[in-house]
Amino acid sequence: MPQTRSAIDRPQRDATDATDATDAIQGERDGESLRGVDRTLGVLLAFSRETPTLGVTDLSERLGLTKSTIHRILRSLVAHGMATQDRETRAYSLGFRVLALAAGVPGEASLRQICRPHMQWLRAATDETIGLYVIAGDVRMCLEELESPQPLRMAAGVGRCFPLDAGASSKALLVEGEANPELWRRAAGRASAEQRARLEADLERLRATGCTVTRGETVAGSASMAAPIQVGARNEVIAALSVAGPASRFGEEQVARYAPLLLEAVGRIARDLSALYGDADSAGVGPRAGAPRRK
Secondary structure: HHHHHHHHHHHHHHHHHHHHHHHHHHHHHHHHHHHHHHHHHHHHHOOOOOOOOOHHHHHHHHHHOHHHHHHHHHHHHHHOOEEOOOOOOOEEEEHHHHHHHHOOOOOOHHHHHHEEEEEEEHHHHHHHHHEEEEEOOOOOOOOEOOOOOOOOOOOOOOOOOOEEEOHHHHHHOOOHHOOHHHHHHHHHHHOOOOOOOHHHHHHHHHHHHOOOEOOOOOOOEEEEEEEEEEEEEOOOEEEEEEEEEEEHHHHHHHHHHHHHHHHHHHHHHHHHHHHOOOHHHOOOOOOOOOOOOOO
């Protein structure tokens, strides 16, 4: 009898082994596909305002990939209009198809359109550079910027990215702190205990006052103050609005004058955005925990 059961069970075991082998092969293929996607994204993200054109050798050294791998990726990107190659220099740059992708970001056009007039008002009121920042993966990105009319001014440039744990706008975007665990991990996951403690203290002050001020954290000699733009019943943070300029123009007197103006602009933006996210009364900006807000 035991031999009979073994003979009967063998086909089932063979079928199970075959399924396991197939799953393993498929898993390897999926892993290789994901590595290919990561490499392609790495090539795309290597281009920036500072490095708008790159060659195969440049990309190979930056990304630690072979030149043949870089060349294959670039050929595919060119074929899809995501990259273009200069016939003379043989260097590559991003293609116009990237703009089509940017245009498809949900709410991006509406956010810029709604914020711009309030940014213009704030620039006229402060004479400093006004920036609109959003989270873009592991960094924050300048989505819109209106430069100061003054000869000496600070400007990031639309599309430029900064670390999530440095600068007033980054802290405004991180106002929820550990209440948003995924974002907190991206921003502070590699920070030391001391650095996290300082960041948490800064966020606590931001939640109490509605805005935060930093000096020289991303660019030496600069200063900025920022406030989160929050909408919806859950006060979702969708962007940060900043006032930036030379640190010499951000003394205590100027900061005290700019703070209510910044909160006023953020409040106006939140009220306008409430049409997209729900009731105007559900838009939340500025200080929490019952702190007064400008009407």
